[in-house]
Amino acid sequence: MNKRLKCLGALLIGASLLLTGCGSDSGSGSAAKDQGKVFRYGTMAYGPAMQNASTDPHDTYCGWSAVRYGVGETLFKFDNNMDVQPWLAESYKQIDDNTVEIKLKENITFSNGKKVTGAAVKACLEDLIKRNDRAPHDLKIDTITADGQTVTIRAKEKVPALINYLADPYGAIIDMEAGVKDRIAVGTGPYVAVKVTDQGVELKKNENYWGDVKPKMDKVIVRSITDGDSLSLAMQSGEVDAVQGLPYASLANFQDTNKFKISSTGTSRVYQAAMNFHSPQIQDPKVRQAISMAIDKDKFVNVLLNGNGIAAVGAFPETTAYGKGLNGPKFDQEKARQLLAEAGYTEKNADGYVMKDGQPLTVRWLTYTSRQELPLLAEYAQSSLKDIGIKVDVNATDNYKDFLKRGEYDIYAQAIVTAPTGDPEYYLMSKIYSNQPYNNGYYSNPEVDALIDQLHNTFDRSQRNALALQIQQKILDDNGVFYASFLKMSFVMKPNVEGFVAHPSDYYEITPELDMK
């Protein structure tokens, strides 16, 4: 009898444990109801690997999280054409080549209710250039002075894109007096971070939000889900209300418009292949041209990326004023074969590869796998170039930096955001200018360098755009870089989610417009 009682007791304990286990989920469900409107968001783009697992904008790339999730706002922001518009600032005036005067809006408050003044902005920007790794290099700030709602920034040298740089997420304005505690910064955005971990961010409504449109969600939960398949399943099962960063192949599962909504936009993240000018066979302009003409960008975009990309001509999207009207190499394999023959590759070996002096034309294609499109591009290029007789040895490795260092590549394909600040100078200066550490193709053209120097000293927007176009045309004429496509970024969401719209800058996700009907 005693034994039976023990057994019964054990069973009861087991059953109650089981019930508590099951209950935890439903518990949070009811709690969720008590908390009002809750938006659950799964993203591939958050976490320690991305160096953005905090809302402190001055720490590495954490500004992206601060701005994306509605905690922080910058003085200026990008519109849908990537043009800079005032945000916390009301206006700005270029006093001289090195000085800009920014007037702040009157009614702005931090989420703790404190007013945003010139002095607060000054303290924030000073901390930014003290702690951030990129900001001092971009902004080149000499002095900042504050007077009421006016902030005057004096740069050490001419920085024509200063206002654009201030729209970078690192420029999110936070209350330095409140400081950053447990990765939580006090910003001016529609939401306030409550809990920030490596796995995600929990936010609540900013009751003091200054904007005309007030935040509508009571709570927002951002979860880092870095596996594409898990992310897709979480969205399908309804575990999350919206997701960002799904693999292209998975997007096909969300075409039912009764169950899902998709918001897509082109971005300035380009998939490019830099030709290595130190490599003897690549030095031949005809070989470079043949390579550029042998790959069908439209097919790559429409089939391999399932239409989730935009075929590229130059370095910047055609939606920008500095990416329009360029003339790039057209897909024509017949012409490409002819070019190879003109370059002296007249014989063919048993495998069908063209040869010169008994040597087959082989190209080492270096790339990495953390961007899912790059191995696809490599494999497609391998097959396309085989069609014209070029052998491609693909090296898709996340150890690519070692190969870059040793120069063991003929082509280096990478994904890069070319206009993170809505301005062409950053890309051209770091990737194209001679002898720059990130100019991985060792491309060097004195004319191009002179034009980039001119761009660096030009303030007029339309002149800058014209210069950027002229530079890109020269790169295309030299076939220095092969631009394959631009990334199209997509958000998938439940049909009742509103105001959740993909933005070409990739900076703005959770906004006051976000709502669930």
Next chain:
Amino acid sequence: MSKKKRKFFFFLGLILFGLLISLTAEYILPYGPYEQNLDIALQAPNSTHLLGTDRYGRDMLARTIAGAQITVCSAVAVAFIAAAFGTFVGLFCGYHKGKLTTVLLRLTDVFLAFPVMVFAIAVAGILGGGTINAAAAIAVVAWPKYTRLVRNEVLPLRREFFIEAAQMSGFSFWRILFVQILPLVIGPICITAALDIGTIITEIAGLSFLGLGTAPPAAEWGSMMSGARNLLQSAPWTVFVPGFAIFITVALFQLMADSLRDLADTKSTR
């Protein structure tokens, strides 16, 4: 021919037939395993492409058959190398007494103590990707069991009269090892190796699935499954076809090895 023999030759025949098809596939099939055609990407199985096409428009049947060459050939090679090396060390340790034997046996114990797949992942990670490195990683962890097996077989033989006779006739150490002892222990080695091939196939495919083995575009089953992983819902054949190929092949090798063991048992009872 006995029933057991028939069974063994039936499975062996099936395996050899499969390998023959795989080796001659490029002359039989109208599509090559590496021929891309984006116009026909992700077609479901149909009369032109019996097992469908993958995202590059490559014929899945051609790729799966070509994959047999890489997967099965490397698995057989790994099993052979591991068995040969393990047997050599086992013969030596069983027959020879000394410090070297103790060291070798302790080393074997160390290798046996590791979980096979975890150790193989570590080795493949250090060596870097590639078919040969993956095969080497698995061979490194597969040999110790042969050493143990062979040593246990050799120990009792050491005191047999025919060995003593050979020693007294002045036969060299190596001659006794390879001519007198090896033929007596080869049976169990062959059975173990045959049983091992199935496991090795899954391990090689596993490493490739993790990106530590054969790299794309090579048609290797594990790497094909890994590459098509996110198509599981929209184009399931791209994952199921190589998966099914692994299943069938492993099953065939296991059945063949089982029947070989049955065959050997009969002989010993006769």
